[in-house]
Amino acid sequence: MNPDNPKMGFFETIANIDRRVIFLFIGFAVIIPVLLSFSCTEEATPIVQAVYDEIESLPEGSKVLISFDYGPSTVPEVQPMIDALLRHSCEKNLKMYMMALWGTGHNLISESMQDIIEKEFPHKIYGVDYVNLGYKAGNQGLINVILTDMKKMYTTDARGSEIDAVPMMVDIRNLKSFDLILSMGGGFPGIKEWVLFGGDPGNIPVAGGATAVSAPLLYPYYPRQLLGLLGGIKGAAEYESALIKGYPKFKTHSHPAIDMMGPQTVAHIVIVFFIVIGNITFFIGRKREEGEKREGGVIK
Amino acid sequence: MRRQIPLYIVLVCGIVFVIQFFIPSHESEFIFEYGQDWVMVIGILALPLGIWSYLRKTWLTAVKKPKERFFAGVSLFGFAIMMLTGLKRESLMAGSLYMELFEYVLIPIQATIFSLLAFYIASAAYRAFRARSVIATMLLGTAFIVMLRLIPLGPISDVNQALVGWILSVPNMAAKRGLLIGIGLGAIATCIKIILGIERTYLGRD
Structure with missing residues (x-):
């Protein structure tokens, strides 16, 4: 003083x-x-709207690979994105193939399946509408292998069923069998690796969701190599808003990202x-x- | 000899896979896939090594450092509990003890630690974001605009959103692309040094 x-x-x-x-x-x-x-209304920005529009444009029965590439520390940020994307995919009757490049991703798949698909869409049948392929070690090496042969790495699903006994896996040969890859996370391995080792060589559309701190690092890939990106809670809230706008019935469902805004x-x-x-x-x-x-x- | 054999393996593999990349044939594809399988096998074998290394280090900490014994004990206890409860395939199904521990212990702990970042970022922003020079003022202004996109600004919200979009997709992208290209070139140089045996730090100490 x-x-x-x-x-x-x-x-x-x-x-x-x-x-x-x-x-x-x-x-x-x-x-x-x-x-x-207290919450705020959100309008989807072009980079988020691109992901919504891509899923919206996929015909019924299209195959979407969702990779859970995150851990417990980023659950509050990434889980709302996953929830909204799963709801959207279920509503569009898309086939959801869930896998993880992160060890902890396996548990998060089980939780998402239980909280969203089994609870809100009980008519969906495991193995027909959605499947949990679980975690496999190998990071980008795994992406490289499944780019040419999916069943070389995935001989069973996460429940131990023979992969060919899972109906929705019968016509899957490699990554090129999918119409869209969604990588959720933003760390390593994550969206960048999916773009470099999966999307680009296989010419498969890749989109994803990342934490707010890692989202700016992924902008160089947008829009040519990465068709859209949900960045942090704001990106998740924008996606939830777009989903509610397109499907007003989801207004009564939980929308944690909008609440967190x-x-x-x-x-x-x-x-x-x-x-x-x-x-x-x-x-x-x-x-x-x-x-x-x-x-x-x-x-x- | 202990150092020579790995160096020869790296030299041969490095040259083979560089050449392989430029030969579009089934044989070349086969070599690549075979190599990838080996990468997976080596990666998986590294897991038990990591577990052994963690257990050994934590155990030695518990034995040698009395002040850290409690924390090392908690760490080992947590490891043992998660491993034992997660041994069966069914333990990965929702509702199992392993999943309950994961959902109600691990997720809150890690999410809490991560959320502490908000407090430190606020404190750091208060002290660091000062307009000391032209460059610092530019950084401050940019950070300010990007942060404002999260705040409802009424009629100027759309303008701010457009400005943030431009910042992220033009200057940010240009800088990131420059960085990525630089990192890529640096990685190529380092790879050449590793293949030729000039850079040997990855082998560890003798």
């Missing part, structure tokens, strides 16, 4: 604010909108507020330093 100039002391205090105060503000910015159920918006307002305050104090501090230097120069 500067006793001669209390105003400057205040700005100094603000400039050196304890980070726990910022944590507290962010905490409230998240908790209060959750308690008040409220806290995320308020938290961003708080961050923006702090950045503005930080810059104001920075400029005032710099001006004062310059003044002090000038005064020092005069004394000399």
